[in-house]
Amino acid sequence: MSDRIRDKKVAVISGATGGLGSELCREFVRGGFEVVGLYLRNDAAAAELQRDLGAGAVLLRQDITVEDDWRGLEVLLKERSGSEFTVIANASAQFIPKPFHLLDPADFEELYRVNVVGAVRLLGKVLPRMIRGKRGRFVGVLSSAMEPPSKGFAAYAAAKSALRSLTRSISLEYGERGIRSFSVSPGFMETPLTDRWSDHLRASLDRKESREPSEVARRICELVNDPDAGLKGEDHRV
Numbered sequence: 383m384s385d386r387i388r389d390k391k392v393a394v395i396s397g398a399t400g401g402l403g404s405e406l407c408r409e410f411v412r413g414g415f416e417v418v419g420l421y422l423r424n425d426a427a428a429a430e431l432q433r434d435l436g437a438g439a440v441l442l443r444q445d446i447t448v449e450d451d452w453r454g455l456e457v458l459l460k461e462r463s464g465s466e467f468t469v470i471a472n473a474s475a476q477f478i479p480k481p482f483h484l485l486d487p488a489d490f491e492e493l494y495r496v497n498v499v500g501a502v503r504l505l506g507k508v509l510p511r512m513i514r515g516k517r518g519r520f521v522g523v524l525s526s527a528m529e530p531p532s533k534g535f536a537a538y539a540a541a542k543s544a545l546r547s548l549t550r551s552i553s554l555e556y557g558e559r560g561i562r563s564f565s566v567s568p569g570f571m572e573t574p575l576t577d578r579w580s581d582h583l584r585a586s587l588d589r590k591e592s593r594e595p596s597e598v599a600r601r602i603c604e605l606v607n608d609p610d611a612g613l614k615g616e617d618h619r620v
């Protein structure tokens with residue numbers, strides 16, 4: 383394999399059209415990565431991001447929770463064979479925080495499906511290439527509202543805890559094969575996810591750890607480039 387291909391870095395980012403995801407795509411392109419950004423339905427946001435990022439990124443509509451038809455991603459991965467791959471499990475279902483007695487089991491299912499099953503399916507597509515290349519990174523995007531859990535976030539915190547556990551398992555099982563895995567826990571960010579929350583709810587939140595999505599994206603990119611990050615499946619407050 384030529385050095386040119388081995389030197390290529392590819393970041394596969396889910397939730398690419400969202401508040402944090404779009405900043406991650408911009409930051410990783412700036413950082414010299416080729417970006418493959420996945421989104422669910424927001425074609426207009428994807429087209430705008432694609433225009434901004436040009437040849438540095440490919441935006442692909444892919445529901446990460448479904449079993450069938452990942453051909454689009456598989457083709458893109460094959461074209462980038464031999465590159466160093468980073469997977470960022472950033473997508474989450476939207477939700478409105480509410481007390482446990484007002485939550486429905488379906489709220490738990492939906493958040494688990496996108497945050498955990500989606501991350502598992504996505505990583506499953508890329509991991510064999512990481513194993514073959516003896517290198518790669520997996521990053522799970524959690525939340526500062528998970529640990530300690532904030533009131534109203536029971537379903538969200540449960541899903542993020544499972545994703546936390548997944549990042550640790552990946553580190554444990556594949557660390558010796560050169561694959562690093564860690565999670566990041568951002569504070570509150572103004573994004574389409576939180577825009578839907580009422581003023582009353584937003585005022586009640588602990589905003590001490592508020593962040594700009596661009597600031598969080600920059601920190602995640604630094605961590606991905608840090609050779610010491612992800613050796614122990616650790617979590618980083620960002």
Ligand SMILES: NC(=O)c1ccc[n+]([C@@H]2O[C@H](COP(=O)([O-])OP(=O)(O)OC[C@H]3O[C@@H](n4cnc5c(N)ncnc54)[C@H](OP(=O)(O)O)[C@@H]3O)[C@@H](O)[C@H]2O)c1
Nearest residue numbers: 397399400401402422423424445446474525570571573575
């Ligand atoms: N905002 C905050 O305060 C905050 C704080 C801490 C952590 N986080 C975490 O940061 C991450 C990004 O959050 P955000 O605020 O940027 O959310 P957001 O703006 O709502 O973006 C969510 C993204 O996920 C995509 N998505 C949802 N379901 C999907 C599916 N089944 N398949 C593929 N893509 C899917 C959406 O695609 P479409 O646009 O096409 O629908 C969108 O790109 C999440 O993991 C969230 O939990 C957020």
